[in-house]
Amino acid sequence: MKTTMFTRATVADAAQLLRNGELVAFPTETVYGLGADATNVTAVKKVYAAKGRPSDNPLIVTVADIDTVRRFADVTPVAERLMRKYWPGPLTIILNIIPGALDAAVTGGLPTAAFRCPDNAATRELIKLSGNPIVGPSANLSGKPSPTTAQHVLHDMDGRIAGILDDGPARVGVESTILDLSGDTPAILRPGYVDESMLAADLQTVNTDQHHVGANETPKAPGMKYKHYAPDAQVVIVDHQVDFPAAIKWAQADPRAFGVLATDQVLATVPAGVETYSLGTDLASATRDLFAGLRYFDLHPDISLVLAQGFDPEGLGAAYMNRINKSAGGEHFPVTAP
Structure with a gap:
């Protein structure tokens, strides 16, 4: 149509x-x-x-x-x-x-x-x-x-x-x-x-534990059971900015072509020739631009590994980390060899 x-x-x-x-x-x-x-x-x-x-x-x-x-x-x-x-x-x-x-x-x-x-x-x-x-x-x-x-x-x-x-x-x-x-x-x-x-101002108690939905269980809400937000490339989360040099060195030794999805401060340290996507300057811009960045790397089929910046899982960071964790299938740096 x-x-x-x-x-x-x-x-x-x-x-x-x-x-x-x-x-x-x-x-x-x-x-x-x-x-x-x-x-x-x-x-x-x-x-x-x-x-x-x-x-x-x-x-x-x-x-x-x-x-x-x-x-x-x-x-x-x-x-x-x-x-x-x-x-x-x-x-x-x-x-x-x-x-x-x-x-x-x-x-x-x-x-x-x-x-x-x-x-x-x-x-x-x-x-x-x-x-x-x-x-x-x-x-x-x-x-x-x-x-x-x-x-x-x-x-x-x-x-x-x-x-x-x-x-x-x-x-x-x-x-x-x-x-x-x-x-x-x-x-x-x-x-x-x-x-x-x-x-908290309106609710005395709020349960924030994410319930694991079983294979035969119907989820109450979207995003609780099935894989979400995943580009074609494997996403690996780098939880701390100070770990990016080691993560980049690891990615350079990997045979897969890689890209970096991070804030401008991190991207300033990325070697020339590496494909990057800016998440702006802070958590708010990173959250706003996260999905656009993941889609950007889908438009580069030669890239099969993406190093993505992590944030503290507090406040808006909880939403950001929920999405990026699902995108990465829970894969964080350093990656444990299978």
């Missing part, structure tokens, strides 16, 4: 495609999502097909306002307080749903669903004009780095989806925090911009 690019001026045309049961990628402050009418099971199943996504990986329901959530779920007082504080914004909340309100294609067959209201006016208008909430997984091929620009989406999805709403690059660069409020104890299932310290 032809994939049409839309802008804020043509958002009504993009909404019509959603009403027709087609797929339209949309911008958020975190990454670009892949939208389909969340109440149209046929359309939802197209999302799995377009992404090559496992069918037991639940989808986030993306809304334009809190009242829409009430159509599908039990909005507790705690949930409403957090929604009013952080929405629109990079916080996804898992709630118990009204029985039968959402199809198993959206929930993975679970009695819960994840809801989010993005901080992007064009997307909220798209949802309002479409008349229903939309599912919103990242608009990339399953397992690949998430897209932070419309061009990233087009690279993965050209010919697979009907349209892309382009509203410029994402500001945050990693997916939203996922907070599970469906049980007795609130739990962060995926770290993001809204971190534990920010949530």
